[in-house]
Amino acid sequence: MSARVHCIILNWRTAEMTLDATRAAFAAMDGIEGAITIVDNDSQDGSFEQMQAATADWPRVRVLQSGRNGGYGAGNNHGIRAGLSEGVAADYVYILNSDAFPAPDAIRTLLDYLEAHPGVGLAGSHIHGPDGTPHTTAFRFPSIAGEFEGAACIGLVSRLLKNSIVAPPLPTQTTRVDWLAGASVMIRQAVLDEIGLFDETFFLYFEETDLCRRAARAGWPTVYVTESRVSHIGSVSTGMKDWRRTPQYWFASRHHYFVKNHGRIYAWTATLAHWLGLALFRIKARMQGKKPHTPPYFFRDFVTYCFGLRPRPEK
Numbered sequence: 001m002s003a004r005v006h007c008i009i010l011n012w013r014t015a016e017m018t019l020d021a022t023r024a025a026f027a028a029m030d031g032i033e034g035a036i037t038i039v040d041n042d043s044q045d046g047s048f049e050q051m052q053a054a055t056a057d058w059p060r061v062r063v064l065q066s067g068r069n070g071g072y073g074a075g076n077n078h079g080i081r082a083g084l085s086e087g088v089a090a091d092y093v094y095i096l097n098s099d100a101f102p103a104p105d106a107i108r109t110l111l112d113y114l115e116a117h118p119g120v121g122l123a124g125s126h127i128h129g130p131d132g133t134p135h136t137t138a139f140r141f142p143s144i145a146g147e148f149e150g151a152a153c154i155g156l157v158s159r160l161l162k163n164s165i166v167a168p169p170l171p172t173q174t175t176r177v178d179w180l181a182g183a184s185v186m187i188r189q190a191v192l193d194e195i196g197l198f199d200e201t202f203f204l205y206f207e208e209t210d211l212c213r214r215a216a217r218a219g220w221p222t223v224y225v226t227e228s229r230v231s232h233i234g235s236v237s238t239g240m241k242d243w244r245r246t247p248q249y250w251f252a253s254r255h256h257y258f259v260k261n262h263g264r265i266y267a268w269t270a271t272l273a274h275w276l277g278l279a280l281f282r283i284k285a286r287m288q289g290k291k292p293h294t295p296p297y298f299f300r301d302f303v304t305y306c307f308g309l310r311p312r313p314e315k
Contacts, residue, residue, distance in 0.1 A: 005034035005111060005186070006090035008079035010072065012040075014098050015047035017233075019054055022061060024101040032108060034092075035060040035084050041075040042068050071249075072182070073198030073207040080197055090189055097183040099233040100127070109228035110186040113174070121191040121220025122212060124180035125228035126170075135232055136167050137181035138224040141213060142257065147270045151277025153293055154284060170224075177224045179212035184230040187211075191220045199260070203249040206257040213261055245297050251305040271306045278302065 007025050011018040018038060025036055038055070040048040040063065051063045062085055066078040076095055084090055092114065094107060102125070110123045127135040140146065145164035149157055158165060171177070185208070195214045198207045212222045258267035278299055285291065 002033045003091040003111060003115060004084065004088065005029065005032050005092045005094050005107065006080070006084055007034065007036040007094040007096060007107070008076055009036065009038050009096050009098055010041055010075040010079070011038055011043065011047055011051065011098050012069065012075075013043045013045050013047060015043075015045075015050045018047075018098040019051060021096060021098050021101055022055070022058075025096055025107070026058065026061065028102040028104055028107040029060070030104075032111060034090060035062070035086075037061075037079045037082060037085075038063045039066055039075050039079040040064070041066050041070075070200055071203035071207075073202050074200040076182075077197045077200060080192065092186050092188060093192065094186045095182050095184070096230075097232065100183045101231045102184060103229045103231075106184065106228045106230050107186070110184075110225055113223065113225050113228075114186060114188060117223070119219075119221070120188075120223050121215045121218075122180065122185055122187050122222040123225050123228075124186070124222070125184035125230040126224070126226045127181070127183050127230050127232045130231055130233065134170055135181075135183075135234065136170060137183060138170055138177040139179050139181075139209070140164070140166050140168065141178040141209065142166055142270070144266070144270045144273045148273040148277040151274045152280045153277075154280065157277075157280075171226065174223060174225050174227065176221050178216070178222065179209045180222055180224060182208040183232050183234075184228070188220070191215050191218070194218055195220075199256075201256050201260075202253045204253065205250050206253040210257055210260065244295065246295050246301060248301075248305065251302065255306070275303060275306070 007029060009018055009021055022036060022038060038051055048063065048065050055061045055063055064079065064082055066075050080093055092111060106125055113123050114120055127137045129135060143164055145161050146166040149161040149164055150166055195218050199210050255267060258270050
């Protein structure tokens with residue numbers, strides 16, 4: 001019997017784009033057993049009804065309503081728990097962003113890789129923009145040294161801590177990585193059965209990092225498969241490109257990740273390292289007359305949030 005793949009696409013107020021992603025996924029699922037589930041994360045803008053009507057005659061595609069906007073992990077978990085509509089279990093869960101469009105062979109390539117490598121738990125695609133520009137989606141796990149390097153953004157620091165850089169240069173060949181962004185990732189169902197689904201404490205960000213870390217601890221590595229290619233617009237639902245201020249859920253997710261995986265002392269040390277890196281960068285930026293590389297209010301919000309204080313509103 002052929003392996004079954006359950007493709008899940010999470011929608012939040014991007015119905016037209018989600019339908020475009022579904023069309024691309026449907027084409028890429030040709031010849032693969034399984035189905036596509038669109039989960040509307042309680043958009044309350046007519047998305048659910050629009051997508052239901054649009055897909056009414058599409059085979060192997062259904063639209064579910066989560067009933068609440070619990071975030072990225074909760075929405076995908078809703079689809080995973082629903083399973084395949086015919087009541088059979090999937091062998092693999094394929095997570096696809098609503099603004100990501102797999103090439104015709106992208107899903108098959110991930111499936112074939114996992115079928116050929118039974119010891120691998122997760123496999124993700126090479127993600128690129130509509131113009132072909134690669135997106136950085138393969139990472140190392142966050143660490144104290146990585147927090148300092150990422151915040152400082154200073155050449156000498158990066159050279160000294162090159163093995164701790166969270167976002168190193170993208171691999172040019174298929175290789176094992178610590179974790180992958182969730183734009184296009186296939187997960188072995190056996191892995192989810194063993195370690196559990198996404199941690200729903202994370203509203204947005206760090207949930208993929210946490211899932212890959214739990215998988216790695218259980219002996220299931222993550223692999224970046226360069227031959228699987230997916231076009232990705234990026235930050236459409238989150239609005240990250242246009243952030244005027246980093247939302248509190250980013251700080252909350254970061255804090256939860258470190259406390260959960262390393263303990264409070266490590267989390268506080270990582271926070272201190274990040275703060276020192278930011279301070280060092282601000283000194284250098286002022287000396288060179290450059291603008292900060294962070295959104296407005298980030299330095300202040302980072303300090304106040306990490307000390308348990310509520311960030312002040314914008315003026």
